[in-house]
Amino acid sequence: MDSTQLHLPEPALRRLPWYLSYAKLALERGETTVSSTQIAKDIGVEASMVAKDLSYINVTGKTRVGYSTFTLIEVIETFLGFTETHKAFLFGVGRLGGALLQDNGLRQFGLEIIAAFDVKFELAGTNINHIPIHYIDRMNELRQQTGVDIGILTVPINQAQEVADMMIQADFKAIWNFTPIRIRVPNNIVVQNTSIYAHLAVMFNRLRMNP
Amino acid sequence: MDSTQLHLPEPALRRLPWYLSYAKLALERGETTVSSTQIAKDIGVEASMVAKDLSYINVTGKTRVGYSTFTLIEVIETFLGFTETHKAFLFGVGRLGGALLQDNGLRQFGLEIIAAFDVKFELAGTNINHIPIHYIDRMNELRQQTGVDIGILTVPINQAQEVADMMIQADFKAIWNFTPIRIRVPNNIVVQNTSIYAHLAVMFNRLRMNP
DNA sequence: TAGATTGTTAATCGATTAACAATC
């Protein structure tokens, strides 16, 4: 099974980091093997779903034993691309943008922000957490120098589409969209929408439904 | 149709904020009506899906015209609970926790963080953005004083379950979980998992699949 | 061997999409 070409359902991809975190904690506790049934019980997911998700990636367990904790961590991390370094530009150094620049945790998951851009003149030339901030018009030039093709969108909503268009023009391949706007892109561009407010909507709704 | 008791699919709930942002931008541009077909075209979603999503909530459009932009904004905001104020406690004042405390945007979406807790003694008594930070052992007392029942979880992964258990013990009704850990909770507790790393996993995978 | 586990295949469930009737 060539797992690098297999199309995984998005829900399955989102669950893999759970198993990864679980395995990491298990390793800390000194557990050398983990079984899918145990994972399922501990994180409240169907056992067959865990098994199915793990069958997508290139890892085999031992009957009556489970998976080697160490191998499982390694395989999931590699499969998800967390062991490589993906370079990215960040657009919009506001509160959220600034927080992402501060977050060294991203590097652990394979993402390195190497430059940030903003329209505020006073930010140009400064840096946050050793990441340089440039005025937006230098983007194309630096993009060509570095070959970066992932852009992180943390601008105000009324500039979201405009800045996304700029990225598309500059031949970016992926946009990580933190705005609550659904941006329009050609379908060869990968977009991940991460609007925390959408989660608030779901949370409030479920709270209201509860007895 | 009593929309307060209808069970909406989670994907639909997550799309509503898109329509809301779209309507807000349309209002800024001076458009007094928006049609579901136009929304669909502009944000790249099926028109029938937009219509279906909007049919869940208590809003009616006019044939040949669409929805009143103003009414649509009001109805979605109210339905999603963004017009009320939901009070919350935040647990774990690290980079991410600190960023959330700074983010006044949350208030616009109906969430107000009124206190934060941490195990670092040196943080107790300080505040961020006028929100007081307490040592963790004061949580129960303040919870009883304030009646807060939403907890935001931004602690390190090896403390995630422990702190979640503490919240459950203290009778919290909802946990907004920003850790990559899938926490175990009784099923009367509402959990929203917002791990940005899961989105990275999907993004890297889709990038690899692309031609 | 008995029992626990992996991992596949089939059945079910629910969301999305398509078709279309109703309306202005």
Added chain:
DNA sequence: TAGATTGTTAATCGATTAACAATC
């Protein structure tokens, strides 16, 4: 009226769940 739009109903699609065979 013709055409654009809402909004519902039926068909399709895909993910989850259940059942179970294989393995140690």
